[in-house]
Amino acid sequence: MSTLNGGADHVLGTTHKKEESPTFPYIQETARKNPFNVPESYVRTEEQMEKHLYTPHLSSHLPIIDFGLLSNGNKEELLKLDFACKEWGYFQIVNHGMQIDLMQRVKDAVAEFSELSIKEKIKYAMPPDDMQGYGHTSVDWSDYLVLLVYPTRFRKPQFWPKELKDTIDAYSNEIKRIGEEVINSLSLLLGLEEHGLLDLHREVHQGFRVNYYPPCNTPEKVLGVSPHSDPRTIAIVMQDDDVSGTEIRYKRNWVPITPIPGALVVNVGDVIEILSNGKYKSVEHRAITNKNKKRTTFISYLFPQGDAEIGALDHMIDDQNPKMYKDTTYGEYLRHVLNTKLEGKPHINATKINEWIGE
Ligand SMILES: O=C(O)CCC(=O)C(=O)O
């Protein structure tokens, strides 16, 4: 049974693999002082940016789910969730019960951390052999801070800036409540007992990732995060109220997610796509950059224990819906993802039967 680094230390966040950069972390520091100095390595061709697919008008169609109704088992809200996961793989949740004040405290604490000198921040730098800590992506225009929050026994305190500890703790506790409730609703929609999906996780793991995007003078050529799908169960994202940047692949378009103040953005990850035998979509998404405004996103990922088995649920398979994915363990799947390129979502395609022969 394959678990990565004992089952809990595996990568959090996107499928970014940490690559060594001789200039880390000074490129980003230079960029903040002088956003007109974009290094060549960040520049993408027009084709890579797929600018012609950009259709901002579609953004208002993203479903909005009332969490209060959903957790009371409201049928209409459940059907909305079903539609959102089938059609978009994305939705926003309102009425989630988290205090706006707490959300603001997380934003303020992270902003304070961002303002620290590089000398202070690199105390938390992600070592080359680790997947937690502070760093910056080697091909995209962003800094990140990545932490494993739950189970608490796997935390690595050396990567937790002291300014952030209490707020991340309180925030993550709320996200756990909201996230597990969303997973319970998905469980019902997938024909399981309410706790069926959580049980399949064995022990739910939760990571916290901050992405910080400095202003960029050539946003049409530089991405904040390259297209990918999340190799997780779900991701829950808090974003800035006044600047958008996340875009999702919808049919042949890149659709921006317009922030709704106080709402949380949720997306279906690969684990749900696999368990649902493709009924629910782990949609490709990316982050674009902004010429004038910096942007920060706060992403919480929920995912299974490394030895949890993931494969299409038996009752999701029939003559019309043949089995699409190979049975595996979460740890094995993640290892496969980490060995695969970030661009697009080849890792989930590779789990399709006949395409992934295993390792
Ligand atoms: O920050 C964003 O807009 C999206 C980032 C993302 O998708 C991720 O880090 O997994």
Ligand SMILES: [Fe+2]
């Ligand atoms: Fe993502």
